[in-house]
Amino acid sequence: MPRKPTLNLPRVKTDTLSDGRIGVTGDTFSIKDRLKAAGGRWNAADKVWVLPAGTNLAFLKEPLPPPPMIIPWNACCDKAKVYGMTETEVFCREHHRKPWWFCCDKAKVISAARQSCSCVVHTQSDPHVSCILVRGQRYTGD
Numbered sequence: 001m002p003r004k005p006t007l008n009l010p011r012v013k014t015d016t017l018s019d020g021r022i023g024v025t026g027d028t029f030s031i032k033d034r035l036k037a038a039g040g041r042w043n044a045a046d047k048v049w050v051l052p053a054g055t056n057l058a059f060l061k062e063p064l065p066p067p068p069m070i071i072p073w074n075a076c077c078d079k080a081k082v083y084g085m086t087e088t089e090v091f092c093r094e095h096h097r098k099p100w101w102f103c104c105d106k107a108k109v110i111s112a113a114r115q116s117c118s119c120v121v122h123t124q125s126d127p128h129v130s131c132i133l134v135r136g137q138r139y140t141g142d
Helices: 028-038
Strands: 014-015 022-025 042-045 047-053 108-111 114-121 133-134
Touching: 028 047
Parallel strands: none
Antiparallel strands: 014 022, 022 047, 042 047, 108 114, 114 133
């Protein structure tokens, strides 16, 4: 059964204060601009956002924008996979880059730590046996 995508909703709790205003607590840092726009004021002593009475709280149910994507310094684009700290350990089919220990761009990683990959393009005599490279050298099982 496929999983439903989860919405990135803020984890906050709302309470009605004694004077009718609304208090918002919890993980509010990501929505502080929304709270300010709704007329909210931060009460540092009580660590609560205070909104005017009668404020529509529908904006609290709106999903947050996705976090910004951080691309490693040695990646050529956001589709690249980085397997190490040098420029020669980046795999990107779009820009035809591959780590030095990959046999071709059809290779699949077995272990990045052991620098080993496998592909069905460079098979030996048996078509059921894949090409396996470990640290750039063909693995024979010895």
